[in-house]
Amino acid sequence: MKKLFLVDAYALIFKYYYAFLGRPMRNREGMNTSVVFGFVKFLRDIQKRERPDLLGVAFDPKGGSFRRDIFPEYKANRSETPEDILLSIPYVKRVLDAMCIPILEVAGYEADDVIGTLSQKGVEAGYDVYMVTPDKDYGQLVRDNCRIYKQRGAEGSIEIVDREAIREKYGIDDPQLVRDILALWGDASDNIPGVPGIGEKIACKLVREWGTVENILENVGKIPGKQGEKIAGWADNLRLAKRLTTICLDVPIPFREEDLTVCDPHIDQLRGIFAELDFKAFMNDLTNLAPAEPLPEGPRQEAQTQLAEMARAKSAAAKKAALAGQGNLFGDPVVPLPAAQEVPVAELQAEAEAIQFRTAQTTPHEYTLVETAAQLREVVAAVGRYPEFCFDTETTGFDIFNDRIVGLSLAVEPFKAWYVPFLEKDTPEYAEIVRPLFEDEKIAKIGQNIKFDLMVLRRLGITIRGRMYDTMILHYLLDPESRHNMNALAEKYLNYKPIEIETLIGKGSKQLTMDLVNVERVKEYAAEDADVTLQLKQALYPMIEQIGLQHLYFEIEEPMIAVLADIEMAGMRIDSEALAVYAVELNRKLAELEAAIRTEAGEPNLNINSARQLGEVLFGKMRIAEKPKMTKTKQFCTDEDYLQLFARKHRIVDLILEYRGVKKLLSTYVEALPQLVNRSTGRIHTSFNQAVTATGRLSSTNPNLQNIPVRDDMGRRIRKAFIPSDDDHLLLSADYSQVELRLMAHLSGDESLIAAFEHGEDIHAATAAKLFNKTLDEVTSEERRRAKTANFGIIYGISAFGLSQRLEIPRKEAKEIIDGYFASYPGVKKYMDNVVEKAKEEGFVSTIFGRRRYLNDIASHNAIARGLAERNAVNAPIQGSAADIMKIAMINVHRRFAAEGIRSRVILQVHDELVVDMLRSEQERVTAIVTECMESAAQLKVRLIADAGVGGNWLEAH
Structure with missing residues (x-):
């Protein structure tokens, strides 16, 4: 049978908005493009996977539906539509017009009603009908040859809801009874009240026993107990709810094949839209947007031409209305469409073509294979004449201690690079040839995730000296919440798509064995890495200079590369x-x-x-x-x-x-x-990630040693298994004392908070004394616990509800504690208000060292998104400053150990704590160096304090 697909536009629009809410996609202008991307991708997937014969996308019309006329409170509980959705809708419709997919709207009727009517007519016309929606209301429309089609879960698999699925879910044989279940149960999302005390389970049971709402009301006297009484007392509301939950099947819209026919897309229009939205992946697949099967000649071909003309006219009319500021279907003013839409199609097409991905096949380049030691010496001499060079290593895997190097690539100019295969027999000789190049302090080195390459070379006895530019970290400073891998950066900043590793080693394989594979292919892949990374440095570093982050990079991030390499290579011994x-x-x-x-x-x-x-x-x-x-x-x-x-x-x-x-x-x-x-x-060698967290804190993986539990005895016992390297060593643990609260005192300038630290008071007891109007001696342990929760909770923007949950107290009492806290520390409240306002003006917040956290949703009309951004505005300068302080301390400890010939080694960093594998004979000196470096890492309005402990295992030391 032929297939008809009917798509509920707004159900999908809201689905994709919330799916991407935590980490939205944005184009170069900062517009949230998540909705359009998700919508277009799903539509394209449907066309490719299902090859529908007919397709239509239904929208709710402007001005609401008949349901609001009979029940003014219908959907009145819904909050204002997020502005990101309002901005996205015109783009969704433009894409649909350009893809020549029919848009369905009927005044006074919702998309549900339009789809319901057309689904029934489609079945009668002999089509298999699929209603594309996650909305449960559509269950009432399911019947033979009419099903719900929805995406399920993060993996994107498809679920088909048919009669059997409705039977399994609700226990009913007739899907139409879904509307009766919804009437009894109510629908909170549409503000349709159900019968008090009746939820989904009881509603299903009643409908299974009695059938329709009307039959239930006729037999309400037979329903025992309070249930029957509640239903009888709710009769009029129940009848109204049934009308509201019933999807109309008589919308005045004809079913004509020509109205639901997808014609050939307007490629130029699509290219222009995708260029605006930075949808480069879609731009590279424009040829796959045509209908799966060519349309037959004759009447349907004529209809295609007519539909195309109608779509163009409709698009022009919609554009004119939008620019005139007319209302949209939500009754809200239309946000004017971006000025870019006024650019002629020819200009848009030129812009679009300019940003299509270049590849090695389309870009002239000169990648040279170095096959002998003599050639390598010539290359090293040539590279050594430049002030900087880019390099990349190829290895058989990621285990520094057991895998081996198989190649090295070098680049000094764009589109030119050398690749040097390191066969096992040649490796010692080749290492000696390149050593002077890497150990020359006057020549800067460029790499992508250079820490790994540094460790690879160190295993060959080569030490990298001189300035290092890591493109991963440069981009992390510019845009901490985006992806930082080379391929993503190349596509974003160079409009270039690098070769995928799978093309060399096969999908699913994880190791390179370069001795045996085609060396020419490897050369293209490996040399390209060095070439692309060089170009990325040339693109990214000027941006760093433009916003003044070069000091942050060179004073904190760049020195951390070698520090972390040392820590990772040292590893930790466990029992x-x-x-x-x-x-x-x-x-x-x-x-x-x-x-x-x-x-x-x-x-x-x-x-x-x-x-x-x-x-x-x-x-x-x-x-x-x-x-x-x-x-x-x-x-x-x-x-x-x-x-x-x-x-x-x-x-x-x-x-x-x-x-x-x-x-x-x-x-x-x-x-x-x-x-x-x-x-x-x-030993265990964790990997420290320098470019993962948005705040600047380090994280660790394989294994994650930063999440070992410390709050209970069972978790702490694990630390007992971490032991010194041998009997001549002990473990030293040095931990900052309340660094985030000290930073809050510094940033807020609150006199009472500063005074408490200056007097050496127990800050949580001091806060409790203020909150509960007691002297320090009178504060109970429970009051101190509450004050401690408030102290740290305020930093994270905790709400009265959140505090009530943590302390297990009524929300009113939690609110009183928060109000009391701000009354006790008015400077903290003033700081929080000021930092949020400044963030709204600038779009970001900064640490005391200049690290930025961008907050795209800080002025959002969506309360959830805005609230999260405001909490991040308060917290990011504190967490980020604490991270920077710890990094500075680690760098200084590293330098002092090297300068004074200390043989003890830092082996772990966890949040505000450093762990050192310490020679017993160096205990006094090492303890002094570590505490001095930690306490002098920053000059604040209050002193930084580091507490150090020593023991035969990590638990004892901590």
Whole structure:
């Protein structure tokens, strides 16, 4: 059968807006393009995957629908439409016009009604109909040859909702009864009130037993108890709800094939739109936007021409209306479309062609293979005459200690590079030839993630000296929340698409074995890396200078590269035997908890790791919640955040949470860490990430040693397994004391907060004394705990609700604590207000060293997005400054150790803590150096304090 696809535009628009809300896509002008990208991609996927014969996209019309006439409160609870959506809608419609996909709108009727009417007529005309929407209301339209088509989950798989799926979800044979279930249950998103006390589960049960709302009302006397009374008392509202939830099937719109026919797209228009939006991937695939099957000649071909003319006219009319400031379908003023739309198509086309990706095949270049030692000496001599050069290493893998180098590429001018294969027999000789080049302090070195290459060369006995430019870190300073990999940067700044590694080693392969593969192909790939990275440096560094971030790069980020390389190569020794003993203990604890949970549940065979079984016990059998939260698959929700709401109220929940904590501890650390010990060094070598967090803090991976638990005894026991390198060493742990609160005192200038630190008071006790009007001696431990939560919570912009959750107190009391805090420290409140206002003016906030955090949503009309940006505006200067201070301390410790011939080594950094593998004979000097460097890293209005401890393992030292 032929296929008809009907798309609910706004259901998808809102879906993609919220899907990308945490990290939206933006074009060069800063416009949020997530909605348009998601919408267009899904439409293209439908056309490629399903090859529909007919296709239409339905929009809600301006002015609302008949439902608001019969119920003025319909959808009245909805907040103002986010401006990013309002700006996106004209682009969505422009794309649809350019793709020649019919737009469906009927005054007074919602998209649901238009799709409902056309779906019924489509089935009658002999089509298989697919309604593209995630909206549950469409369930009532499902029938033979008419189904819901929706995207499921992050992986983008497709779910087809048919009669059987409706039966499985609601337990009804007739999908039309979905509207009756919704009427009883209500629809919060549309502000349709349901019968008080009746949720989805009871609504389904009533409809299964009695059928339609009308039949339920006729038989309401037979429904026992309060349920029947509530329904009887709600009769008029229930009838109204049924009208509101019923999708119309008689919208005045004809079903004509020619009205739903997709004609050939207008490639020039699409190219222009995609150029505006920076959709380079779509621009490279413009030829795949045509209908899957050519249209037959005759009437449908004539219809195609007519539709194209109509689309152009409609587009022009819409554009004219928008520029005239007329209202849109939300009843809000239309934001004028960008001026770029007024540019003639020819100019847009020229701009679009200019930004299409160049590739090695389309770009003239000169990549030379260096095949002998004599040639290499000539290349080194030539490169050495330049003030800087770019390099890149190729290796068989990412294990510095066990994988080996297989090649080196060098570049000094754009589009020119050399590639040097390092066969095993040649490696020692070649290393000696290139050594002087890398160790010349007068020549700057350029690389992408240069830390890795630095360690590769260090394994060959080569030390990189002189200034280093890392393009990954340069871009991180410019745009910390975007991607920093070379391919993404090349596409963004050079309009160039590099060769993918999979083209050399095959998809799914993870290692290079360059001795055997085609060396010419490897040369193109490897030399291109050096060439592209050189060009990226030339593009990015002037931007760094333009906004004055060169001091941040050269004083903090560049020196950190070598510091982190040293730490990673040193590694940490662990006591695997101690962890094995602890694993036995934790497994025993798990067994005890498992038995206790089964006893509480009264289910001897309960599988505690089964979310379904657990949910049925907690919410189906034990009924610990009156209206339990459900997952998308209609199972009871049992995730940790939700179960925390019931902690300390139900013993079984406490046991389950403890069980999960122990299990995570066991699998993530106790059993996993010994498996990560490097076979060559006998140590764990974590990788520190310098360009990941938006605030400037370091993170670590493989393994993540920064997330080892420290709040409870079981988590702290893991630290006990981290031990010195040998009996001649101890571990030193030096930790900043309340650095973020000290930074708040410095930035806010609050006199009371500064005074508390200057007098050496317990800052949390001092805050408690102010909050509860007591002397320091009178403050209780509980009051101090609340003050501590407030102190740190305020830094993170905590709300009264959030504080009430953390302290388990009423929201009113939490609000009083926050108000009291600001009354006690008025400078803090003033600082927070000022930094938010400044962020709105400038679009970013800065640390005390100039590091920027850009806040695109700081002036958003969307309260959720704006609130998050405001919290980041307050917190980023504090977290970022703390990160910068720690980095400066690490750099200074590194330099002092080198200058004074100290053999002890920093082996770990975790948040505000440094860990040193310290020679016993150097204890006094090392302790002094580390504390001095940490405490002098920045001059603040209050002193920085570092507390140092020493021990035979990390736990003892900390």
